[in-house]
Amino acid sequence: MPDTEKEDLKEDILELCKERYELEEQIKKLDQEKIQRLEDLNEKLEKRVEWLDKDRTKVLKEKNNLKRQISNKRSREWSRTLIMISFLAVVDLLIVPLLVITMGIPVQWIFIAMGVITFFGILLIVNYMSGSSPFDTGEIRKALTGSFVVLYFVLVPLVTFGGITVTQGETVKTILTNFTWIVGAIIIFYFGSRAVEEYVKIKK
16 A cells, blocks of 8 residues: 555544544533533422422412311301391290280280291391392292291190180181191292202203
């Protein structure tokens, strides 16, 4: 092999070695950049995970506080409702009869006053428990049913066991019988309408 060819071959080999070295340096540089990018991305992800954990902890605390507030509110509502029911019972069973007896008003007015007071009292209590401002048909239905049932459970024992004196005759028996049928119809209508409402909700 001539010397010129050897020199050319050496130069080619040196050139190839140089290119190889440059390529290795480029690969190292690219690897370092890639590693740096991955480290930066990992650091960002860690910060984001840490932020999400803090946010999750904050949300959990707020959720627990809200649950406690709701629980305390419900317990306060129940205690106030019990006070309102007790007040309604005292008015119905003590104040109204005492006023009627002391003022010499006919005994029949006890039941009239009791029915009206019980109706509006239950209406206010149910509306307070529901938390809605306007009265809806469900609340009026509950108040109407409750007032009739309370009046029935007060009237029938008093008349039956002689708690009050009423004129004996067919008229009183007819009134009591019809009143019993009316109370039964109201109770059936109340529970029947609730069943229909639930069925409509399920269908929707």
